[in-house]
Amino acid sequence: MTASQTPPLQIGDYTLDSRLIMGTGGTTDLAALEKALVASGTTLTTVAMRRFSPETKTSVFSLLERLGIDVLPNTAGCYTVKDTVLTAELAREALETSLIKVEVIADEHTLLPDVVETLEATEQLADKGFTPLVYTIDDPASALRLESAGAAAVMPLGSPIGTGLGILNPHNLELITSRASVPVILDAGIGAASEAAQAIELGCSAVLVASAVTRAQQPEKMAHAVRLAVEAGHLSAQAGRIPKREHALASSPMEGIINPVEDLT
Amino acid sequence: MPTVTINDDVVALPEAATVLDAVSRTTGRELQPDGTPADGRRLGVAVALAGEVLPRSRWSAIQLDEGAELEIVTAVQGG
Numbered sequence: 001m002t003a004s005q006t007p008p009l010q011i012g013d014y015t016l017d018s019r020l021i022m023g024t025g026g027t028t029d030l031a032a033l034e035k036a037l038v039a040s041g042t043t044l045t046t047v048a049m050r051r052f053s054p055e056t057k058t059s060v061f062s063l064l065e066r067l068g069i070d071v072l073p074n075t076a077g078c079y080t081v082k083d084t085v086l087t088a089e090l091a092r093e094a095l096e097t098s099l100i101k102v103e104v105i106a107d108e109h110t111l112l113p114d115v116v117e118t119l120e121a122t123e124q125l126a127d128k129g130f131t132p133l134v135y136t137i138d139d140p141a142s143a144l145r146l147e148s149a150g151a152a153a154v155m156p157l158g159s160p161i162g163t164g165l166g167i168l169n170p171h172n173l174e175l176i177t178s179r180a181s182v183p184v185i186l187d188a189g190i191g192a193a194s195e196a197a198q199a200i201e202l203g204c205s206a207v208l209v210a211s212a213v214t215r216a217q218q219p220e221k222m223a224h225a226v227r228l229a230v231e232a233g234h235l236s237a238q239a240g241r242i243p244k245r246e247h248a249l250a251s252s253p254m255e256g257i258i259n260p261v262e263d264l265t
Numbered sequence: 266m267p268t269v270t271i272n273d274d275v276v277a278l279p280e281a282a283t284v285l286d287a288v289s290r291t292t293g294r295e296l297q298p299d300g301t302p303a304d305g306r307r308l309g310v311a312v313a314l315a316g317e318v319l320p321r322s323r324w325s326a327i328q329l330d331e332g333a334e335l336e337i338v339t340a341v342q343g344g
Contacts, residue, residue: 048343
């Protein structure tokens with residue numbers, strides 16, 4: 001694997017080396033997950049907090065520790081501020097990190113974020129010294145509110161979790177990234193590598209991908225593809241795209257055309 | 266012998282058992298008094314007692330009363 005071509009990203013006090021954050025959900029095959037994580041080049045990967053059971057002895061935590069990948073605990077499954085804060089505090093104690101992916105959902109069918117609870121949870125967690133990376137809706141107004149509440153990064157969805165529908169509202173995403181003063185990380189909805197590139201082109205600093213890789217037919221290959229897409233998106237965004245035009249603009253010279261047709265105008 | 270609830274399982278523990286004993290029993294890991302594993306690796310586990318997070322440094326100092334409710338959590342795949 002070649003070294004990442006993108007510079008590190010500062011999120012609060014944390015330095016993120018790879019712009020591709022991975023999720024670990026969506027597969028029961030830990031060996032396949034390990035290959036995918038390595039192929040992705042990720043340096044930060046999410047985990048959920050759940051009750052200890054004997055099966056967790058060969059846990060994803062020890063896998064990430066062995067691979068030298070930092071953990072980003074999430075608060076998945078929380079519906080209220082109280083549960084979110086308790087889960088975050090347990091995660092900090094168990095995993096010795098102040099990073100927390102704040103995820104407060106409204107209902108289990110859409111898994112869409114409850115922005116009101118999310119805002120309050122973000123404020124409390126920032127006050128308690130956490131570095132909150134906050135899952136939210138693709139809404140420019142709430143992204144700014146979360147930033148004021150203490151979000152170290154805002155993580156708008158491209159489309160609902162696990163749907164693979166891509167970025168449903170690119171215009172909103174661009175509005176969010178153009179006005180944010182903290183990193184914007186696309187969370188949720190990516191189905192293919194091209195959508196990761198698109199997210200970065202729209203101004204996102206990083207992307208989080210879980211299902212698109214872990215549920216792909218070949219997770220390792222898709223992880224590699226998304227990694228390259230993130231780097232391609234970064235280069236593309238830096239290179240500066242051409243303006244969109246309504247009519248064609250020839251790139252070959254119009255002078256010296258052989259046997260030019262008569263001017264019909 | 267106090268009977269306590271660990272992650273919704275009702276468990277009978279020896280007299281004067283501490284939170285440290287309960288964590289060691291649940292995880293199957295030998296723990297030092299400061300709550301870190303004897304094998305030098307990380308434990309990756311946190312404890313809440315009656316809904317409050319209990320730092321590992323205090324596990325050995327707290328004896329479990331009859332009816333105590335413990336949550337012992339760890340990282341699993343997700344997100």
